[in-house]
Amino acid sequence: MESAPPPEVTGAATPVLLAPARRTTYPGRAPKWALRHPTSVLVAVLVVAGIVALVTDRAGDFGGHPGGDPGGHVLAALTPVVGLDPPGSTVVGLDRRDAVWSGACPDNPGGRAGWSAVEASDVFVSTTPAPVLLTEVGRALEAQGWRPTPPVAASAWQYAPVAEWKKSVPGTTSARAVVFAYPGGVVPSSGPSGTTWFLGAEGTTPGYALPGC
Numbered sequence: 001m002e003s004a005p006p007p008e009v010t011g012a013a014t015p016v017l018l019a020p021a022r023r024t025t026y027p028g029r030a031p032k033w034a035l036r037h038p039t040s041v042l043v044a045v046l047v048v049a050g051i052v053a054l055v056t057d058r059a060g061d062f063g064g065h066p067g068g069d070p071g072g073h074v075l076a077a078l079t080p081v082v083g084l085d086p087p088g089s090t091v092v093g094l095d096r097r098d099a100v101w102s103g104a105c106p107d108n109p110g111g112r113a114g115w116s117a118v119e120a121s122d123v124f125v126s127t128t129p130a131p132v133l134l135t136e137v138g139r140a141l142e143a144q145g146w147r148p149t150p151p152v153a154a155s156a157w158q159y160a161p162v163a164e165w166k167k168s169v170p171g172t173t174s175a176r177a178v179v180f181a182y183p184g185g186v187v188p189s190s191g192p193s194g195t196t197w198f199l200g201a202e203g204t205t206p207g208y209a210l211p212g213c
Contacts, residue, residue, distance in 0.1 A: 067207020068099040068115040074171045074203045078120040081177050081201040084140040085124045086133050090192050093123035099205050114209025117156060118172070121200025123182075125192050130181065134163050137179055137199060141165050146177055156202055159183070172203035 069075060075098045082094060099115040126133055138148060146165035153160035161178035169175040182196040 065101055065113075065115075065207060067205055068101065069118050069171060069203075069205050072098055074099070074118045074169060074175075074205060075120060077169045077171075078118060078175065078201040078203055080144055081141065081146075081199065082120050082122045084137055084199060085122070085197075086126055086128045086136045088128065089124040089126040089197075090194075091122055091124045092196070095119065095121045095200075102209055104209075112209060115205055115207045116209060118203040118205060119200060121198060123196060123198050125194040125196050127194040130162075130195070133197070134179065138163065138165070141177055149176070151178065157200075158198070169203050172205055173208065175201065175203040177201040 075096060079096060082096075083091075085091065097116070097119045099118050101115055102113065104113040105111045128136070142148070142165070144167075146167045149164050149166045151161040151164040157178055157180065159180045159182065161180045163179050165177045167175050167177070177200065179197060179199045182198065
């Protein structure tokens, strides 16, 4: 007795067989395209070398000048100061600047080439009374290891600080945090009502340039 043919299936998908993946390169052996295009390989190597040189340059040896902030460690250490505003404050500006190499200012005979300071700061508006605000900011800074010191006016800040703190930060010759209020009418933002404050930290690194340019 002959067996019946299998029932016809309509609409069935045709199975697709996937070929196993094959290695095209082997450890220690250059790919074939590299052998066919040695010029492309050379260009790629030069590009990578240029990127490495640029990163090394920016990391504290700019044009053969040692110093600055290699790896951005000083900036990372100063950044936690940003955001220590009292509750209810409104941030209207943030700034983070790492060390940058600059030449001597031609208009300042007493100046010299060198690295700029490392800075991290924010500008915020608050309705908190000044004495309370300074107490709260000071308490938060001291929790990070900053210690109060008499405020000193310096050209690094737009206005003379009303309070100042110092801290030993690895990679710096000195580091300080300051706070001051902007005078009425010269605030950097027309944001919410209240007093506009500046809170920032600055660190000078080896090879620091004399200011005045």
